[in-house]
Amino acid sequence: MAALAGMGLLLAATQAQAQGLGWDQGLRADAPERYTVVRGDTLWGISGRFLQQPWQWPEVWQVNPHIRNPHLIYPGDVVYLYDCNGRPCLGLERGQGEVRLSPEVRRVPAREAIEPIPLDVVRHFLRDHRVVDDPDALNELAYVVAGNDRRIISGAGDRLYARGELQRGMRYGIYRRGERYQDPVTGELLGLELESLGQARVERLEDGIAVLEVLSSSQEIRNNDIVLPLESRELATDFLPRAPQHDVDGTLLAVPGGVRFIGRLQVVALDRGLRDGLEVGHVLQVEQLGERVVDPRTGESLRLPGSEAGLVMVFRPYQKMSYGLVMRASRTLEVGDRLHSPGRGRGVAQR
Template structure:
């Protein structure tokens, strides 16, 4: 490995391949020219990036890339030029990524961990290894079990709702019978939701969406005319009259999230942190005031900028606003038409509602600055 400590020998190409090879841990994307990317990545390598790294349980692709890159969300953009590793999204605990001499140029080698094999007189067992996740997906799964957005709040009047509990109960729980009114097909499980936050654009006042908070799940037992009898299967809160009954959303998440900058310019704000959280930190979910109509897709990464302080000019006395400060990164995981949910992947300072979000300053896209 000593050959690679001499960066002068390889110049910018060595720096480029070092970043590209070590951080190549996700599905390929369509890329621009290798030269253009090399110039971009030359400044993206961390000064303390290791020569080798052994993957451990609990790692994520984002986290591993952060050991080598200044901007870890860019790992998919450098993977395409590294065909040496097959199935880059299948990286396992115990695997080692390293740099080696490949006919006078740096190449990537991947040492696959062997795992632990235990033998007995009767059975030979090879423990199943689970590939590491691109980001902490469990945080997202947990959130999506309890939250969803209705783009058109007026449509709520057409949805089924709870009219009563069994034995005239005002509140119900798991195992109880409830009665709902509205169109409900028999068979699939349904979610029970309560109307939550109304999200509006701070500038125009436009209603962006209505948040529904999940309180439980139910199954249809029978229907008589427009009254449907359901059994509450689970409940995180008490089920009340007027709660909404909706088919469960598809909660399947794509494991291979591809972090990337939006294709077009995006400039918005953090609307809220669901749950009424005041101070926002890493791995917390936030609601954003931009959605699919603004070009946002799952995987898009936005930079958070906090407003600069107001100061007095010592000569003129006028009040000046200092430039904003970069405060973190948010990755969109569930875009709706007018707004989105995102996960805070990095927070260099405490984030707040109202903080600006926009295209990353470092990365591809039309809105680079």
């Protein structure tokens, strides 16, 4: 399991993000004085036991000088709350993974570090999905023209034929066009989702036709499916949950797979991306729209202020859109819910 390298980033970001939280700001009313880390915990979950907003961890985390590497948290460690010059601070006591032997520290035995978020959910999703910004460019890429022995569908172990610029001996991903994501207001195309079907290797090339062996498949491969170079899908494990430093105003576009109602730890598509300043780890507040009413005096159609419904953390931003993970859902979220930077509320909206 990946080490919690993000704690280093958390410490580095302390001064930049600190807002001087007092005991009456940001701290949960039921925050424990001490919490022993257990297997299955995440950084988000641990910080959520102490803080109202989990991304505020950098503001209260303190370096413990007697710990050689306080940037890693393991099962058995103890996170504790104490007064730090009139503001809450969180400290760390090592569990059984390290023994103090002055002047050196001996580690016994190796333990699995705590993950920042449930990474397995994200890894599984990234294995099966990717986004392209320019769908028209797909028409210039390689594609499946036939299966072996006139098969309409192919799977692992089968051979198939494709046309396009392919290289002998190379491995490729096979994809099928999925949902087209569009800006709900302007109609701008934000990206085309591609669903992974499997992987194949080019055995030989003959008269512009490539013969491929299907190495793995999660679905049946059909004619006209796309053959693309494999995308690097290494997942950063140093997530630094934090609020964007600028205003973000967006919409929850969709849930891959066509689900409309959304709960915790589901992946969602957002209509904001790199060009809007979103980065890995940015946390956005989900707001459900308020009731639409008519002003009794002017006859104007008004949208009443919405209500906070959850939190989403960005884990894969593309140029015009992003994928995020629902980290909190106080009520069932829906496609079309608004997204904005935490702590930045709205007034009555007129549309």
